[in-house]
Amino acid sequence: xxxxxxRSDIAAIFTCLLLxxxxxxxxxxxxxxxxxxxxxxxxxxxxxxxxxxxALAVLFLILTSVPFYLTFDKRKAQARDLxxxxxxxAMCVVGRAAFSIVPLPNFKPVTAIVMIxxxxxGAKAGYLTGALAALLSNxxxxxxxxxxxxxxxxxxxxxxxxLLYRIGVFGTVGQVQTxxxxxxxxxxxxxxFGFFCxxxxxxxxxxxxxxxxxxxxxxxxxxxxxxxxxYFDISHGVCTALVLYLAAEPWTRKxxxxxxxxSLGEK
Amino acid sequence: xxxxxxxxxxxxxxxxxxVMILFFLCHHPLxxxxxxxxxLFFLYNIEGRRAFSWCKWMLPVVLFIAxxxxxxxHRGVTRLFKLGNQWITLEAFGYGLTxxxxxxxxxLWFACYQKVMTNDKFLYLFGKIAPSSAxxxxxxxxxxxxxxxxxxxxxxxxxxxxxxxxxxxxxxxxSRTKDALQTVTVLLGWxxxxxxxxxxxxxxxxxxxxKRTTFHLFRFEQKDIFFxxxxxxxVIFCFVLRGMGCMTMEFxxxxxxxxxxxxxxLFLVLFLILLGIPGLIQWKEEKAWNSYDLKx
Numbered sequence: 325x326x327x328x329x330x331r332s333d334i335a336a337i338f339t340c341l342l343l344x345x346x347x348x349x350x351x352x353x354x355x356x357x358x359x360x361x362x363x364x365x366x367x368x369x370x371x372x373x374x375x376x377x378x379a380l381a382v383l384f385l386i387l388t389s390v391p392f393y394l395t396f397d398k399r400k401a402q403a404r405d406l407x408x409x410x411x412x413x414a415m416c417v418v419g420r421a422a423f424s425i426v427p428l429p430n431f432k433p434v435t436a437i438v439m440i441x442x443x444x445x446g447a448k449a450g451y452l453t454g455a456l457a458a459l460l461s462n463x464x465x466x467x468x469x470x471x472x473x474x475x476x477x478x479x480x481x482x483x484x485x486x487l488l489y490r491i492g493v494f495g496t497v498g499q500v501q502t503x504x505x506x507x508x509x510x511x512x513x514x515x516x517f518g519f520f521c522x523x524x525x526x527x528x529x530x531x532x533x534x535x536x537x538x539x540x541x542x543x544x545x546x547x548x549x550x551x552x553x554x555y556f557d558i559s560h561g562v563c564t565a566l567v568l569y570l571a572a573e574p575w576t577r578k579x580x581x582x583x584x585x586x587s588l589g590e591k
Numbered sequence: 592x593x594x595x596x597x598x599x600x601x602x603x604x605x606x607x608x609x610v611m612i613l614f615f616l617c618h619h620p621l622x623x624x625x626x627x628x629x630x631l632f633f634l635y636n637i638e639g640r641r642a643f644s645w646c647k648w649m650l651p652v653v654l655f656i657a658x659x660x661x662x663x664x665h666r667g668v669t670r671l672f673k674l675g676n677q678w679i680t681l682e683a684f685g686y687g688l689t690x691x692x693x694x695x696x697x698x699l700w701f702a703c704y705q706k707v708m709t710n711d712k713f714l715y716l717f718g719k720i721a722p723s724s725a726x727x728x729x730x731x732x733x734x735x736x737x738x739x740x741x742x743x744x745x746x747x748x749x750x751x752x753x754x755x756x757x758x759x760x761x762x763x764x765x766s767r768t769k770d771a772l773q774t775v776t777v778l779l780g781w782x783x784x785x786x787x788x789x790x791x792x793x794x795x796x797x798x799x800x801x802k803r804t805t806f807h808l809f810r811f812e813q814k815d816i817f818f819x820x821x822x823x824x825x826v827i828f829c830f831v832l833r834g835m836g837c838m839t840m841e842f843x844x845x846x847x848x849x850x851x852x853x854x855x856x857l858f859l860v861l862f863l864i865l866l867g868i869p870g871l872i873q874w875k876e877e878k879a880w881n882s883y884d885l886k887x
């Protein structure tokens with residue numbers, strides 16, 4: 325039992341990495357059009373090459389759901405193990421509504437909440453929360469070809485945060501003692517990472533737009549797409565960092581207390 | 592045949608998947624215009640005039656993409672006019688227009704999808720294949736209205752305590768962020784324990800011992816067989832024609848469409864029938880319903 329568990333975990337992480345390689349391969353293929361043979365020769369191969377973006381999209385969709393499937397459905401998870409993930413994903417969606425009072429565009433706490441969940445419940449729970457939050461909020465705000473991309477990028481943010489926290493990059497979040505003034509030290513390294521995660525998320529989502537709707541792909545068109553979204557990305561990054569600065573410590577403490585009390589999640 | 596959304600979920604889901612794949616395959620302005628028109632026809636039959644409010648923000652998006660592409664990108668041989676020191680080409684404009692139209696078509700068809708495939712149908716389909724994922728989605732979906740209600744209560748009481756704010760600019764943003772954070776913090780504390788107890792009580796009542804049943808009963812009836820038969824044949828024909836080179840368009844360096852003329856027309860007719868089916872079913876249903884009206 326323990327061994328199969330370990331194996332499907334490794335498989336899940338492996339598929340995540342595979343997705344990145346696929347993306348890189350795709351961009352490489354777009355930049356070397358000589359790969360396409362002339363009109364006369366090999367029509368079938370030509371046809372496949374021309375429609376490679378479609379094949380890739382389908383593959384991407386399937387592969388994104390594989391880690392999701394492996395970590396849960398293979399293993400007959402108990403309802404109480406699923407509960408924190410489900411709640412935090414719902415919290416992401418509701419949190420978006422709570423933050424709508426702030427008059428800045430793209431000011432959403434989803435990335436921060438996913439990161440905090442990853443710290444408190446581990447990397448896999450982080451991945452699931454991110455992917456599920458994207459899926460759920462798109463039930464409300466509209467599904468589209470961007471759904472698998474969002475699922476993947478938020479999921480990866482959760483996974484990375486969890487892994488980096490396990491290594492000890494962020495120090496001890498949620499276990500800091502108070503100093504003589506009754507205040508706790510703020511997790512500055514986590515905030516910096518959060519800021520970059522917010523921006524990276526926007527940049528990754530731009531790829532979806534570029535691959536789908538921009539042709540030819542060159543530095544100028546890519547630059548324009550990124551310049552268009554820069555303001556929104558920075559706003560997102562600032563929001564993530566701000567939320568983490570103010571709330572990472574108390575929320576992590578709350579989640580960890582619940583985890584200890586009911587002995588939830590991975591040991 | 593009764594209305595479109597009463598078909599079996601499996602039929603509906605595979606119909607939408609097939610249609611979306613066809614959209615990705617046919618990067619051709621004519622096909623995309625047809626797709627947009629059919630989607631609007633279907634939406635009009637479901638929600639009446641409101642369907643056209645889609646056009647209001649879809650048109651600017653299409654135009655924006657169509658205009659931006661030739662400004663940035665000067666490939667193509669047919670030169671239209673000179674802007675600054677760069678030529679604007681017909682090919683780049685055509686490509687931009689097609690991209691914009693295909694984006695609009697996909698968004699509109701996703702809107703149709705959401706009207707027809709409600710959440711419970713989606714879960715009915717995938718609850719058996721992936722039970723834990725389905726449970727996860729259902730649970731989270733269930734928490735959202737609950738949390739929203741609680742959030743409103745928290746926000747009301749916070750407003751009572753703090754009164755109205757008078758700040759402007761960055762201070763306002765900071766203070767509002769703090770308010771929002773506090774709301775979410777309270778919400779977290781309030782709901783965490785309840786939720787774990789709910790899971791435990793589910794287990795105590797025997798959740799997961801047997802196979803799950805769903806609230807809705809969907810039966811695969813004759814009309815579903817009829818529908819999927821027609822759609823399947825048309826889709827296969829479309830794929831074959833597409834494989835033969837119909838409805839392909841090379842934009843650079845010069846616009847060229849592939850396939851013979853007859854085959855292209857055949858493809859467009861089949862495409863129109865395929866995409867028109869939901870709208871037509873809905874329209875027929877609407878007419879039948881109105882014909883029973885006693886006042887008329």
